[in-house]
Amino acid sequence: MKFYKSGDQSKPVIFLFPGTCCLYSSFDHVLEGLHVYFYTVVVSYDGFDPNENTQFHSMEEECEKIEQEIIDHYGGRIKAAYGCSLGGSFVSLLIQRKRIHMDHGIIGSSDMDEAGKVMATIQASIVTPIMYKMVHTGTLPKLMEKKIAQMDDSKKKFVNGFLDMFGLGGSWITKKSIYNQFYSDLVTKVQHNMDVPNTKIHVFYATKMGKKYEKRYYTYFKNPDIHRFNMQHEEMFCCHPDKWIEEVRNVVIGDVGL
Template structure:
C-alpha cells in the first residue's frame, strides 16, 4: 500500500479512497482544485499500485495499514476522508473501528452492498472474471462497447469519466492480479458495517446520487445515525467523475459546514 501526498501541508488533511479496482490516479482530475482547501493523501490499495508488487488481501488488513499511516504521520487524526464507491466502505469502517479519528467522513454515493459468504462467492465468481479482464487489459467486453457506441454524447462523457477510474482505455493494468480483484470484491461484500454509526466529533456526509434509487438513502440512514445527506440528481459517482468543480465545492461545503 502506498500513500501519495500533495499540496500545502499547512492545510487540513483529506484522505482520498478509490473505488473497486480503481487506481489512485482516478483522483488526478480533482487534485489541483482540491489543493485550494486541503492537503491531499490519495490511498493506493495493495494489489492496485503500479509501483509495487503486492496483492489485496482483505478490507480489514487494508484498514490496519491506513490506521498505522494516520497514527504515524498525522497523530491519529485527520480533518476529512472521501470514499469513492468502495472507498465509502473504507471510510465507514475506519470511523466505526475508532482507532483513529476523522472529523468529516464523506461517502461518495457508495452502494454499501453486503451479503453472506455463500452469496458473496457466487457473485464474485460471476463478476470477477469480467472485471479482471477489463482492468487487466484495459478493454471492455464487446457487448459493453456496443452499448457505449450507441449512447448519446452526454451519456458517453459520463461513461468515459467512470471508465477512467479503472484505467480502461489507457493500455490496461497488467500488474493487477485476478486474486487481488477477487479478494477486494469478495471482502467488500462480507465485511460488515455497523448500523447506527455515531462517533462523537465525527460528521458523516453522504453524496447521495438520487438516480441510484431510494433504497440507498434508506441504507445510509441505517448505517449512520443522523447523516448529512446531500442529494444530487445524478447517477453513481457522476458528480465526482464528470463535475469536478462542483464536486470540490461540495466537499469544501461539507467540511466547512455550508449548505
C-alpha cells in the first residue's frame, strides 16, 4: 500500500479512497482544487498500484495499514476522509473500528452492498473475469461499447469519466486482487446505527441510484448528513469536479465565501 501526499502540510488533512478496481490517479482531476483547502493523502490499495508488487487480501488488512499510517504520521487524527464508491466502505469501517479519529467522513454515493459468503463467492466469481479482461486489455466488452456508442453526449461524458477511474491497461493487477477486493467488500459488515462522538458522517447521495440506497444510509448511520444530488453513481465526482470540490469544502470547513 502506498500513500500519495501533496499540498500544504499546514492545512487540514483529507484522506481520499478510490473505488473498486480504481487507481489512486482517479483523484488527479480534483487535487489542485482540493489543495486550496486541504493537504491531500490519496490511498493506493495493495494490488492496484503500478509502483509496487503487492496483492489485495482483505478490507480488514487494508484498514490496519491505513490506521497505522494515520497513527504514525498524523497523531491518529485527521480532519476528513472521502470514500469514492468502495472507498465509502473504508471510511465507514475506519470510523466503526475507532482506532483512529476523523472529524468528517464523506460517503461518496457508495452502494454499501453486503452479502453472505456463498452469494459473495458467486458474485465475485462472475465479476472477476470480466473486470480482469477490462483492466488488462484496456477495452470494454463489445456489448458495452455498443451501448455507449448509442448514448447521447451527456451520458457518454459520464460513462467515460467513470471509466477513467479504473485501472484500464493495468497489467500488474491480478485476478486474485480483483476477486479479494470484491469479495471482501461484500462480506465485511458495517455496523448499523453507527454513531461515533465528534465524527460527522456526510453522504453524497446520487438520487438516480434509487431510494433503497438512501434507506441503507439511514440504517448504517444514526444521524447522517445526507446531500441529495439528481445524478448517477459518482457522477458529480467524475463529471463535475468543481462542484464536488465545493461540496467537500462546505461539509468539512463550511462555506468560506469563495
